[in-house]
Amino acid sequence: MxxxxxxxxxxxxxxxxxxxxxxxxxxxxxxxxxxxxxxxxxxxxxxxxxxxxxxxxxxxxxxxxxxxxxxxxxxxxxxxxxxxxxxxxxxxxxxxxxxxxxxxxxxxxxxxxxxxxxxxxxxxxxxxxxxxxxxxxxxxxxxxxxxxxxxxxxxxxxxxxxxxxxxxxxxxxxxxxxxxxxxxxxxxxxxxxxxxxxxxxxxxxxxxxxxxxxxxxxxxxxxHPGYRTAVLATTDGGQSTVRAKIFDELRGPNIWPVLYDGRGLVTESYNDHAAGVDIAQIRSLHADALKSEHAGFGESRRATVWAGTGVGLxxxxxxxxxxxxxxxxxxxxxxxxxxxxx
Ligand SMILES: Cc1cc2nc3c(=O)[nH]c(=O)nc-3n(C[C@H](O)[C@H](O)[C@H](O)COP(=O)(O)O)c2cc1C
CATH class of the missing domain: 3.20.20.70 (Aldolase class I)
Incomplete structure (x- = not known):
């Protein structure tokens, strides 16, 4: 007991x-x-x-x-x-x-x-x-x-x-x-x-x-307000989120122990990675997006938004x-x- x-x-x-x-x-x-x-x-x-x-x-x-x-x-x-x-x-x-x-x-x-x-x-x-x-x-x-x-x-x-x-x-x-x-x-x-x-x-x-x-x-x-807006707007978490290691590779080499990945909203960086785009190019686009007015949230959808499948609720x-x-x-x-x- x-x-x-x-x-x-x-x-x-x-x-x-x-x-x-x-x-x-x-x-x-x-x-x-x-x-x-x-x-x-x-x-x-x-x-x-x-x-x-x-x-x-x-x-x-x-x-x-x-x-x-x-x-x-x-x-x-x-x-x-x-x-x-x-x-x-x-x-x-x-x-x-x-x-x-x-x-x-x-x-x-x-x-x-x-x-x-x-x-x-x-x-x-x-x-x-x-x-x-x-x-x-x-x-x-x-x-x-x-x-x-x-x-x-x-x-x-x-x-x-x-x-x-x-x-x-x-x-x-x-x-x-x-x-x-x-x-x-x-x-x-x-x-x-x-x-x-x-x-x-x-x-x-x-x-x-x-x-x-x-x-x-x-x-x-x-x-960040853009992060919160993305969470509130997202539905159907099984489709709109994904587990991936790419989220930990956007700023440089992944330092997490090999057992781990992370779940976040499907982003343009994830889509590029899935389509085979070179990591150097993905990192560069990501860095530019983070420096932009909306910090990679909103339109560009490059900032990582960690969220679980329950996000739709x-x-x-x-x-x-x-x-x-x-x-x-x-x-x-x-x-x-x-x-x-x-
Ligand atoms: C934005 C975000 C950041 C997180 N950061 C940590 C962390 O720093 N340490 C930790 O032990 N877990 C962290 N987690 C995972 C949580 O401990 C927990 O397992 C998870 O949020 C539970 O799933 P749910 O998001 O569906 O509620 C994080 C989760 C989210 C969504």
């Missing part, structure tokens, strides 16, 4: 709604608003630790500590974040959650989680993975406090090869239980944007849901608090509707 999240995060309302720690998008204002609404607010992975401290100070100013920790999460990317630089920041601010995603190999999570637990023992370590084998490997190497299971519909980076959350999450749950890790709580991500998706994730065995794409439309999110800007409340209430309503129909 999985450990209940309410024991470790007393401010949360069930079912738990979490904003994904979207690097450069999810700052202190978003994290504060999501936690205030009874969710887990998170700050996205940034490379510069001064920037992270600035965002954490916003939260520290707005929220009371809860059991000595700051009631939010901080995302870090072990393949590129510097552990020794991150530790003093984590030690100083003591976030409730340290969320790790994308290590060069699964053993790196062992080092990261051990060091994080050493400097801030009350913080919980959450790790996001996208396969059954990765979930087991990570559970064995460092027993995370929570595993975030990311399905292939997710926006932004994720496992290149994957399954949607509908088959991934129950298989992860069953396999973890078989290996003696059935007490690790699971949260689900990938394509969940409303109460119906959240209800489905709960039925699959998740204790909470993580949303990235839906929060791109939160008022508190840090986002995201069509209005709202305060983050309303998103959390709407999805939480929507999950209960969806579950009730199902019961009454059967």
């Amino acid at each position: 999985a450990h209940s999240l309410a024991d470790d995060y007393p401010w949360i309302s069930q079912p738990l709604i979490v904003n994904a720690p979207m690097g450069g998008f999810a700052g202190g204002a978003l994290a504060t608003a999501v936690t205030r609404a009874g969710g887990l607010g998170q700050i996205g992975a940034v490379y510069n630790m001064d920037e992270l401290s600035d965002q954490l100070r916003i939260v520290e100013h707005e929220l009371e500590r809860c059991n000595h920790v700051l009631p939010i999460g901080v995302g870090l990317l072990p393949f590129v974040s510097k552990l020794e630089k991150a530790l003093p920041v984590l030690e100083k601010f003591k976030p409730a959650v340290v969320w790790l995603f994308a290590a060069n190999n699964f053993d790196d999570y062992k080092t990261w989680s051990a060091r994080v637990r050493e400097v801030t023992p009350r913080s919980k370590v959450w790790i996001q993975v996208g396969s059954v084998s990765a979930a087991v490997a990570v559970a064995e190497s460092c027993r995370p406090d929570v595993l975030a299971i990311q399905g292939i519909d997710a926006g932004g980076h994720g496992f290149e090869k994957g399954a949607s959350i509908i088959s991934l999450l129950p298989e992860v749950a069953d396999t973890l239980a078989k290996h003696g890790f059935g007490d690790i709580p699971l949260v689900a991500s990938g394509g969940i944007v409303d109460g119906r998706g959240a209800a489905a994730a709960l039925a699959l065995g998740a204790q909470g849901v993580v949303m990235g794409t839906r929060f791109l439309a939160a008022e508190e999110t840090i986002i 995201v069509n209005r800007v709202q305060p983050a608090e309303d998103i959390v409340t709407e999805v939480r209430n929507g999950a209960f309503a969806a579950l009730d509707r199902v019961r009454s129909r059967l």
Whole structure:
């Protein structure tokens, strides 16, 4: 039986709604608003630790500590974040959650989680993975406090090869239980944007849901207006988004570990790549577009717009608090509707 999240995060309302720690998008204002609404607010992975401290100070100013920790999460990317630089920041601010995603190999999570637990023992370590084998490997190497299971519909980076959350999450749950890790709580991500998706994730065995794409439309999110317009205007996410490595090759060589690619809107750069256009030419067109008036958004459609397949259901800007409340209430309503129909 999985450990209940309410024991470790007393401010949360069930079912738990979490904003994904979207690097450069999810700052202190978003994290504060999501936690205030009874969710887990998170700050996205940034490379510069001064920037992270600035965002954490916003939260520290707005929220009371809860059991000595700051009631939010901080995302870090072990393949590129510097552990020794991150530790003093984590030690100083003591976030409730340290969320790790994308290590060069699964053993790196062992080092990261051990060091994080050493400097801030009350913080919980959450790790996001996208396969059954990765979930087991990570559970064995460092027993995370929570595993975030990311399905292939997710926006932004994720496992290149994957399954949607509908088959991934129950298989992860069953396999973890078989290996003696059935007490690790699971949260689900990938394509969940409303109460119906959240209800489905709960039925699959998740204790909470993580949303990235839906929060791109939160008022508190840090986002270029052209990016937001593109998200709001896009429909039919299975057709209008694509997983590809080309998005990570537009500014130079791809530095992501080989296991990962990313899902974003189909852009002209993607279309050129699919048509066999040389990467040097694609990079040059991309760089020019970014310098143009609309920064590559709008007409030119060259700027990368990370978004998941749920993008078609995201069509209005709202305060983050309303998103959390709407999805939480929507999950209960969806579950009730199902019961009454059967
Ligand atoms: C714009 C954007 C940026 C993201 N950046 C990060 C990141 O920096 N670190 C991380 O762990 N996940 C990141 N993700 C992935 C999320 O953790 C999560 O898996 C995903 O958003 C869930 O799918 P959804 O977008 O369909 O809700 C990002 C996702 C998006 C859409």
